[in-house]
Amino acid sequence: MDKPEIQDDSSEQRIFDAAHEVFVQKGLHGAKMQEIADRAGINKALLHYYYRSKEKLYETVVRAVINRVLPVLRDLLESDKPLLEKIDYFIHFYLQTVSKNPFVPLFLINEMNKNPDHFFETIFPKELPKPDRFFQQVQSAVEAGEIKPITPQHLIVNVISMCIFPILARPMLGVILGMQAHDMRAFLNQREVEIRSFVHAALRPAP
Amino acid sequence: MDKPEIQDDSSEQRIFDAAHEVFVQKGLHGAKMQEIADRAGINKALLHYYYRSKEKLYETVVRAVINRVLPVLRDLLESDKPLLEKIDYFIHFYLQTVSKNPFVPLFLINEMNKNPDHFFETIFPKELPKPDRFFQQVQSAVEAGEIKPITPQHLIVNVISMCIFPILARPMLGVILGMQAHDMRAFLNQREVEIRSFVHAALRPAP
DNA sequence: ATATGGTTTAACCGTTTGGTTAATTTTAGA
DNA sequence: TCTAAAATTAACCAAACGGTTAAACCATAT
Numbered sequence: 001m002d003k004p005e006i007q008d009d010s011s012e013q014r015i016f017d018a019a020h021e022v023f024v025q026k027g028l029h030g031a032k033m034q035e036i037a038d039r040a041g042i043n044k045a046l047l048h049y050y051y052r053s054k055e056k057l058y059e060t061v062v063r064a065v066i067n068r069v070l071p072v073l074r075d076l077l078e079s080d081k082p083l084l085e086k087i088d089y090f091i092h093f094y095l096q097t098v099s100k101n102p103f104v105p106l107f108l109i110n111e112m113n114k115n116p117d118h119f120f121e122t123i124f125p126k127e128l129p130k131p132d133r134f135f136q137q138v139q140s141a142v143e144a145g146e147i148k149p150i151t152p153q154h155l156i157v158n159v160i161s162m163c164i165f166p167i168l169a170r171p172m173l174g175v176i177l178g179m180q181a182h183d184m185r186a187f188l189n190q191r192e193v194e195i196r197s198f199v200h201a202a203l204r205p206a207p
Numbered sequence: 208m209d210k211p212e213i214q215d216d217s218s219e220q221r222i223f224d225a226a227h228e229v230f231v232q233k234g235l236h237g238a239k240m241q242e243i244a245d246r247a248g249i250n251k252a253l254l255h256y257y258y259r260s261k262e263k264l265y266e267t268v269v270r271a272v273i274n275r276v277l278p279v280l281r282d283l284l285e286s287d288k289p290l291l292e293k294i295d296y297f298i299h300f301y302l303q304t305v306s307k308n309p310f311v312p313l314f315l316i317n318e319m320n321k322n323p324d325h326f327f328e329t330i331f332p333k334e335l336p337k338p339d340r341f342f343q344q345v346q347s348a349v350e351a352g353e354i355k356p357i358t359p360q361h362l363i364v365n366v367i368s369m370c371i372f373p374i375l376a377r378p379m380l381g382v383i384l385g386m387q388a389h390d391m392r393a394f395l396n397q398r399e400v401e402i403r404s405f406v407h408a409a410l411r412p413a414p
Numbered sequence: 415a416t417a418t419g420g421t422t423t424a425a426c427c428g429t430t431t432g433g434t435t436a437a438t439t440t441t442a443g444a
Numbered sequence: 445t446c447t448a449a450a451a452t453t454a455a456c457c458a459a460a461c462g463g464t465t466a467a468a469c470c471a472t473a474t
Contacts (some may be wrong), residue, residue: 048434128383162368165368202405
């Protein structure tokens with residue numbers, strides 16, 4: 001169904017790259033076809049030659065972004081690693097990925113909120129990560145007294161929230177906390193250690 | 208500097224209300240002046256009569272949204288309540304406010320990311336909540352051994368993240384966790400209790 | 415009554431935007 | 445080398461958009 005990944009510098013690929021940049025930064029309506037063409041260094045008509053319409057091009061970009069993000073989540077939910085190790089790896093990976101592409105999660109969240117029906121019926125892949133394995137793992141750890149009782153769904157949501165939100169809200173946090181760009185970078189770099197210890201502390205079994 | 212709040216059903220107010228709805232849901236570029244006029248039940252030219260341009264109207268809406276959100280944050284940071292009580296109240300209030308207006312935080316985050324310079328130089332109020340009081344409070348609690356050592360900045364960011372993010376990412380979480388709209392509502396309602404106990408657990412002093 | 419000033423509208427305008435077309439250039443196979 | 449298909453472009457088009465204008469409407473004070 002999906003086109004094979006193109007890695008060369010063909011026009012099609014350059015269009016896709018430019019579209020990815022512009023759409024992710026400006027959203028569907030903020031992005032202009034002319035700007036995408038300019039950034040790809042080709043004529044505007046060529047956009048419609050390879051991707052029929054703005055919507056089709058947009059959909060291609062959204063699909064690609066999703067397919068790059070989902071595997072990590074699947075790994076968190078389905079792999080066999082021990083629980084805490086799994087969580088630590090997840091924190092590490094997401095912070096790293098997201099801080100390299102800070103606009104991507106905001107882009108996805110926007111897309112899903114503005115047009116949920118179209119998104120989930122048309123764009124979203126049918127095969128989603130299955131959280132059952134992870135849920136069971138948490139439940140076992142609770143029963144074995146290794147961690148404080150907690151609903152697995154809330155645990156995973158808490159972790160994801162603390163990883164992603166500060167990067168989304170970076171400009172706001174900078175102002176609230178009274179930090180310049182430089183301090184803010186340092187602060188966000190500390191977060192991996194911080195989130196890990198916060199989660200571990202929250203999961204300590206009661207004495 | 209700011210115009211006094213208008214609470215009647217004058218044309219100016221109806222335009223503002225309609226603009227608020229449309230801008231918050233669709234963003235600056237997604238919103239169309241004609242739609243705002245239609246929703247306000249008036250002629251399009253009247254938009255320009257009261258608010259000179261689309262940008263001015265947008266700015267008015269952004270200002271209003273900020274001025275509704277900031278006081279709560281100021282209360283968290285500056286009031287004299289005891290630390291944990293303060294945090295609990297903050298969680299309660301933000302979850303309630305945000306779940307009533309789920310698009311507002313996403314709207315603000317978008318605005319700040321897409322156009323940070325214009326936002327912070329032109330729109331943002333000069334008098335921001337001062338976090339020093341809160342920071343000091345956390346530090347005192349740590350020194351008194353009442354809570355586990357933690358950087359105050361990270362603590363507040365963690366709390367805000369766990370409150371706001373799940374509401375932003377609600378559609379995504381619904382899919383990931385395999386929940387229908389009904390279950391999702393119930394899940395989000397549980398979060399107040401959940402976040403509170405998670406934060407309290409994380410702050411328990413080590414034995 | 416009517417003059418006045420604020421309010422509201424229909425019609426219009428110039429620009430931008432997504433998209434098309436027809437022609438030109440490039441590529442590649444016979 | 446010749447030719448047919450693919451790639452690329454300049455020019456163009458219709459619709460949508462933000463914004464303007466001039467006239468109409470309406471309240472109210474004289």
